[in-house]
Amino acid sequence: MITFESVTKRYPGGTVAVDQLDLEAPTGKTTVLVGPSGCGKTTSLRMINRMIEPTSGRVLIDGADTSAVSPARLRRGIGYVIQHSGLLPHRTVVDNIATVPLLLGVDRRTARARSLELLERVGLPQEMAKRYPAQLSGGQQQRVGVARALAADPPVMLMDEPFSAVDPVVREQLQNEFLRLQSDLGKTIVFVTHDIDEAVKLGDQIAVMRVGGTLAQVAGPSELLARPVDAFVAGFVGRDRGYRALGFTTVPSSVPVEREETVRLGESLTTARDRLAHGWVLVVDAEDRPQGWLSEHSVRSARDDLVTPDALNLGGTLATVRGSLRELLDAALSSPSGRGVVTDGQGHLLGTISPAAAVRLIEEHGSTAADAAGRGETA
Amino acid sequence: MNAAAGGGPPGVVEYVTSHHAEILSWLWSHTWLSVVPVLIGLVVSLPLGYLAARHRWVYPPLVTVGGLLYTIPSLALFVVMPSILGTRILDPVNVVVALSVYTVALLARVVADALGAVPEDVAQAATAMGYTSPQRLLKVDLPLAVPVITAGLRVAVVANVSLVAIAGTIGVPELGQLFTNGFQLSSDGPYYPPIVVGVVLCVALALVLDLVVVVVDRALTPWLRKGART
Amino acid sequence: MSNAFTWLTDPANWHDQLGTPGIPAQVVAHLEYSLGAVAIATAVALPLGLLIGHTRRGASIVTVANGLRALPTFGLLILLYVVISPHIGGRGDGPYLVPTEIVLVLMAIPPVLGNTSAGVGNVSPAVRDASLGIGMTGREVLLRVEVPIALPLIISGVRSAVLQVVATATVAAYVGLGGIGRYLYDGLAARDFSQMTGGAVLVAVLALALDTLLAAVQRWTVSPGVSGRFKAGTAQAALGPAGAARPGAPEAAAEEGVPA
Known part of the structure; x- marks a missing residue:
């Protein structure tokens, strides 16, 4: 000391x-x-x-x-x-x-x-x-x-x-x-x-x-x-x-994710089209690791018959169960589909979460964050 | 001729009054022999240094040749000049050429370093604003290089004053003659006046020429002075 | 120039005869005066320069020493000769040697002192700070950090001093001292231009040889990390704000040499 x-x-x-x-x-x-x-x-x-x-x-x-x-x-x-x-x-x-x-x-x-x-x-x-x-x-x-x-x-x-x-x-x-x-x-x-x-x-x-x-x-x-x-x-x-204080609260393992339909790289676009939900489908690799989102527009306008990496939208960030609430909220907010991708510790897909669900989770677990937000700007 | 004329300050005064015409002409020739090579050297060094700053491959040979020329003792150079230039041994041109060579050897590298040291962001900004290459050189690079170049000029001009005096030993008429005269007059006993006068005038000349360079430097770089108007 | 070649290759000039020393003897004499003066000057200026650079005090001493450069070498030589030689009795070279050595030492001090103090004083504050911070004593910082980093400048100061002194020692022949300068003044008196030119070539070669030798010492002793001469294959562009300046730049920044 x-x-x-x-x-x-x-x-x-x-x-x-x-x-x-x-x-x-x-x-x-x-x-x-x-x-x-x-x-x-x-x-x-x-x-x-x-x-x-x-x-x-x-x-x-x-x-x-x-x-x-x-x-x-x-x-x-x-x-x-x-x-x-x-x-x-x-x-x-x-x-x-x-x-x-x-x-x-x-x-x-x-x-x-x-x-x-x-x-x-x-x-x-x-x-x-x-x-x-x-x-x-x-x-x-x-x-x-x-x-x-x-x-x-x-x-x-x-x-x-x-x-x-x-x-x-x-x-x-x-x-x-x-x-x-x-x-x-x-x-x-x-x-x-x-x-x-x-x-x-x-x-x-x-x-x-x-x-x-x-x-x-x-x-x-x-x-x-x-x-x-x-x-x-x-x-x-x-x-x-x-927002930054959320970085100190860990995402609970009980995080309420929704099941997400996925399509693998190399599968046919027809399959992808069938699995579109609200205009987007999540693409994963053979190990079930998220690779990016595919939009309805690119599914329809693609020349290839298969799902390829270059057609993917990479805009969304990923959250993990061991990560922070800040990452979770960011994943939800940054996702082009409006559904934040959550993975387990090894990078495998668990499911997705909406911004509204992420905020509800914060209200339940992020007491310090709520406290900070409640004080507002004093400077 | 010697002891009767006396040493000490009264001797100096007497010496100066009886030889003032000679001393003045020596002072004058000493001055131009010191200054002209610096001007010639500067005129030659600017394009050479620019080339070396602009084209990397020019720099190493420039430094090497400059360094080689530097090692040649001045007396040796004065003595060899006639056989290179076809001049007479006492021709002042020998001194001017030899000292110009030294000045170039010193200054070309200084100019290259100074131009090379212009901050990259300033150079980039100037180019981005649309200066052409020659415009940038004249309006941006060269002004910023002035303090470094004048520092080199100060070294050159002060060194030259001392070197010119050495030319006196082979008979070129300038302040060095005061030393050779004093030496010859001291053969039977010390006779200081010409030597003292010579040392004082050489030091004074070196300081004045140094001051001139400093004044020119200040005039060319108003932005370096505190409280400069912009 | 061809006459100089004839003079230089004439065996008669290479032997001592009738009390006239030959070329080897004059070269040795020239070396003795020159190197003796550089040794004395270095013994004085090097410790002083290290002290000034390390403590960052006493810069005014360097300024005063630099003022010596404004003195006309030849005038100073004559003045000291006229003042001192009558007080030195006896035969031999004493009356010539003492004033000459004093002038040579005075000429050699400014470059060694200036370069040493500047070299040590300009060691990056971050390096000094870190060296103290990891537990070096002031003495260890000086000897293990500042001197190795300042070495290129220190040696280049000694190189300047050597050139200055070898050249000025030539002029010393004017007052009667031996050395290569004899050929220049004796040749002038006798209007023997081949002897003069031969002597000029000799002294230029001597100066060049000494400078080359010291350049080799510099290359051998200075760390590649300081000089920027990295072994082929390991070179990588220096990046980042802490990356060293361009190789050679520190030398260029404080070159102290002036011809003499």
Whole structure:
């Protein structure tokens, strides 16, 4: 556990970056510090590994005062990932990952072997090991940065906007892998971001900070979306939060789906025409996995005699029983036929659900969401 | 001739008053010998640098040849020039050509780097707004490259002032003559005045020419100044 | 030029005779003055440059050192010779050598100091920050991170210094010191143009050889990750905002060389 005890950082000239911060980051959980620029979130993070020294107050890791050990020794036990990876350009990927173990006196062979393991763990192929950072894409560099931070197996990791410099598609991949890694490793992580969506997605606990370096609210993600304490937090958490809060409620296995007539790829169009319901028929593959919708119009105007992939409308999203209510509602709303496709965990079709039925389900199960919607916009 | 004329400041004043005509003419020739090669070098470097920025394959040989020319000591170049140009050993043309060669060796690469460093989004925006290639070069790329090019010019002009003085050792008349004269007059005992006058004038000339480049740079890049009107 | 070739290939010029040193002896003498001066200058400027770059303080020292460039080399040489040589007794080269070495050292300091401090000072803040953040001490950051990254600039500073000094050492023959410059001034005095041109060729070749040697050292010591010279087959377009700048760009940005 990382504990801030009335920590203040005041710069010469009087600017107060962090003001009397009291915060606990629980062991094995991800605590996200989020807020607008100038709120002191990065300063707070950097006071944990003493990249910045507090003006007053203490930072404790598992009850031990961080100021009791030398900064270098303290930092070797804390993983550190920053926005622009900060990889050493003159060292290969494998040697970059091995940096901290080598500083700690691990022999080169062991350190390299461990590096190669980690490379795989962060989803990079082994042949990347001999490359130099300049030969990697931004997303790959960030993965190597994460691997480097993990190399000495530190219990604590500090991550300073690690995914904000990559494009949205890569960012989402990195976030998903972060969640996968963290569920395996269970590190105590403090994560800084200015992106509230990222905070809600990754954080077990979210600390919203306001300009001037004070805490506005500390809460779990669904709690934060449902009950922002004041207008500042509500404004920062933003619009659509009722909808976004649905992301924290799981679709029950008893979800009331309707049976849907389907046609397989490769079956005849005549069959497809017979199974049209309100102008649409759902196409599945041989394993009963949904492939897309076929409209009455394309059934009639098709030149082929068979159902082919290129005639399909791919507009609808899929929901799964283990997924969130948000996915379920989105599947219902985005489906061209008006019927949201629901699958089991393995991707096999369970049935479809109408938007009205999805909303009814939300009313029954999504108490937090209803709560959030009930409060309305206060910002 | 020597000790009687004395060292120290009074000697300097006496020396200057008795030799002012000579000193002025040396200062003048030193100035143009320093400046003309920079102007020639700039005129040659602009198209060369443009070619290297535009066509990638031109850049490596340009850098290599420039680097090679750079390694040749100036005195060696001054001495070899007559046999290349068919000039007399004391012809100032030797100095002008040799220093122009150095300036091109330095500036062509600087121009290429400066034109190559124009931000891609600016270049794209200019093209998208309908600038033709030559228009973009003159109205966008070149103005943005000015600060880098003038930085190169400052290095070239300050170096030239020192190099021109070296030409004095083989007898070309400019401020270097003050040093050779001082050296010869010191054979029986130190005689500082011409040497001191020479050092002071060379430093002053270098600073003034440097300042001229800075002023030109500022005039050409009003957008870099704080509070510039737009 | 053909006369120079005749002069250079005349065996008589390659042997010491009647107290006149031959070409090998003059080349060795030239190398001694030059490399001695570069060694002294590097011993002073390299640690100072590392310190200024690492602490990011004392940039004014670099500015002052750069001011030395405005001094006319030849004028300074004559001035120091006239001031110093009367105080150095004895025979031998002392009266010529001491002022010459001082000038050569002064000429060699600015490129080494400027390039070293700029090279170290311009190491990306993200890399410095990350290196400190993963637990390197200030000394480890300097030696394991900043120096390897700044190495191309540091070596190119030394290369500039060598070229500067080899060239200026030629001029030192004017006050009476040995070295290749002798052929230029003796040839001039005797109107022996083949000797002059031969000497010019010699000194140009010497400068080129030294520069090539240092270029090889640079190529050998600088990490491919810094120079951008990746092995064939592993090259991949550098992407993303953190991708390194174009290969060679850092060198181009702070080239300090001026001919001498």
